[in-house]
Amino acid sequence: MGKGRAPCCDKTKVKRGPWSYEEDLKLTSFINKYGHENWRSLPEQAGLLRCGKSCRLRWINYLRPDVKRGNFSVEEEETIIKLYQSIGSKWSKIASKLPGRTDNEIKNVWHTHLKKRLSSNTPLNANHGEAAATKGSLKREETSQESSPNASMSFGGSNILRKEDKGVELGKTFEYLQGYNDFTRMLEEVDERELLEIPFDVDPNIWSFINGSESFQQPENSLAPMAHQDSQEDEVGKWFKHLESELGLEENDGQQQQHSDANKDSSSSSLRARDTPLMKPSRTQITDYTRRM
DNA sequence: AAGCTGGACAACCGCAGATTC
DNA sequence: CGAATCTGCGGTTGTCCAGCT
CATH class of the missing domain: 1.10.10.60 (Homeodomain-like)
Structure with missing residues (x-):
């Protein structure tokens, strides 16, 4: 080959293009759990079919909790x-x-x-x-x-919620909650400069939990008193464990593995909640999370 | 209504410097 | 000390979308 350098990864074996909701979740939860000491090996460890550079870029530009979004002053x-x-x-x-x-x-x-x-x-x-x-x-x-409707559930305003994706990614995630039509209606209402609200209840710590407890402050107007935190941690843990199970990130758990296998035939089946006893995000929490974008 | 155009932005590419072996 | 590898950076490209014709 002479001059030049070997490509950083085998481009035929990595996925390219826009990041999906699930990929964002995988990357975020992996980094929050294990950090990112080695970008090159991270995708494999996190179960992502992505180049390490791509993961790094995605994290730095969009998924990092301290990324500020919106207009430049x-x-x-x-x-x-x-x-x-x-x-x-x-x-x-x-x-x-x-x-x-x-x-x-x-x-x-x-x-x-x-x-x-x-x-x-x-x-x-x-x-x-x-x-x-x-x-x-x-x-x-x-x-x-x-x-930003984009930011609503995408960990950073990614492009994963483009119109056509609403039917895919968001549909996956929310179909069980209120019906997909309700959610798209909410997205449309955003154009009327109203805050995005999700019509279900959530554990208020879930986002900071997902993103690392140090990364996110409690929302100023959070309706979640800190005193409830301990009693809620079990639910948060359940939620997160299920999430990992769905994404194949958990260490091992026979029952959950079975559950995961049951959904394996279709990646779009992940994060369904009909069999998911999870805490769901509250309006306040989603709104606060969205505002941070 | 459909096609075209240009702006915006996410993502990719390849190089250079830093680090490790 | 040099080669190999990794990370970060800057330039460029691809895609989406709103507005216009």
């Missing part, structure tokens, strides 16, 4: 422009000055907004008016920031 944009003018396209350096922002996101914002604005000398504070006139962009950003 004027201050952030000013910072980007200043830094770009002083250090150039060192996106990771720029990102390090903007907590919660990723280099990829900053790079995208630069190429889609700031570069043009700079070249046309449009003032920064014209941004939002201008953006409002910009087709598509603001709408996406608004929903992303305020109540």
